[in-house]
Amino acid sequence: MNATSVMRSDEIVRFNDASATARFGLIVLATDMTSERDLYRQLPRDNVAIHVTRIGFENPTTPENLQKMAPRLTEAAMLLQPLQPLKAICYSCTAASVAIGDDAVRTSIHAGVGGVPVVTPSGAARLAFAALGLRRISILTPYTVPTTEPMAAYFTKHGMELCHVECLGLEDDRDMARVSDETIIKAAIAIDRSDAEALFLSCTGLPAINVITEIERRIGKPVISSNQASAWAMSRLGGLHDHRPAEFGKLFECALPDLAFGEAA
Structure with missing residues (x-):
C-alpha cells in the first residue's frame, strides 16, 4: 500500500x-x-x-x-x-x-x-401597507374559516380597514403550495371591492408571487403577498x-418605513 x-x-x-x-x-x-x-x-x-x-x-x-x-x-x-x-x-x-x-x-x-x-410575514405586510400609504384592504387566504378569522382580527387590531375577507378552505399547507396560478388570480379578482385600496394574499405556502403583477394589472391596485412582503x-x-424587481409588484418600488423594525413588524 x-x-x-x-x-x-x-x-x-x-x-x-x-x-x-x-x-x-x-x-x-x-x-x-x-x-x-x-x-x-x-x-x-x-x-x-x-x-x-x-x-x-x-x-x-x-x-x-x-x-x-x-x-x-x-x-x-x-x-x-x-x-x-x-x-x-x-x-x-x-x-x-x-x-x-x-x-x-x-x-x-x-x-x-x-x-x-x-x-x-404578518408584520412585513403591515409595513408594506404603511410604505404604500394604504389602510383599506381585502384579504384572501387559503385557510379554513377558523384560521382566517384571527388573520382578519390581526389586521383590524393594527388599524387596517377590511373591505372583504375570503378563504379557500384548505387544511393542509402542502395542498396550499399546489394551488394553481389560475385559481389565485380568479379568487383575488373576486374578492376585490371598489373601496379596497389593495389586496393581501396571505400564507407563505401559497405560490402567489407568480401572479402578483398580473393581478395588479387587472385590478389596478397594489397586491401584497406574504412571501413578497x-x-x-x-x-x-x-x-x-436599490433592489426593485419589477416582476414582483409595486411594493419593491418602496423604501422601508422610517420605523423601528422591531416595534413595527
Missing part, C-alpha cells in the same frame, strides 16, 4: 470580504414547500445567502397546531447562531405569526440567536435599497 505524503502550502490563505454577502436566516415549517424558492427568486442571487432551518409542524393548519410551534422557535433559532452576523431572520409562517404573536415570535428567536431583526423587508434590512 503506497503512503501518501500531505504537505501544507506556504501560500497565504486569503478570504473574501465578509460583508460582500448579505446573509439571512430563514425558519420554515417542516411541511413548507414554497418559502425558500420564493425568497431566492425575489432576492438578488449574486450577493445574498439564505440559511434555512426547519421547525416541527403537523397539519391540519389550525390556530391550535400553529401555536404549538411557539416553544420550538428558540431551538430553531439557535441553529442559526453560528452563522452570525445575519442581516435578519424570517419566521416564514403568516398564520403562526398571528396565532403566536409577532412580539412573542421575536422574543423567542432572540432568545436563541440574539438581537437580530426578526421578520414575520417578507422578501421586500429582508432586502431593505440587508441594505439592498
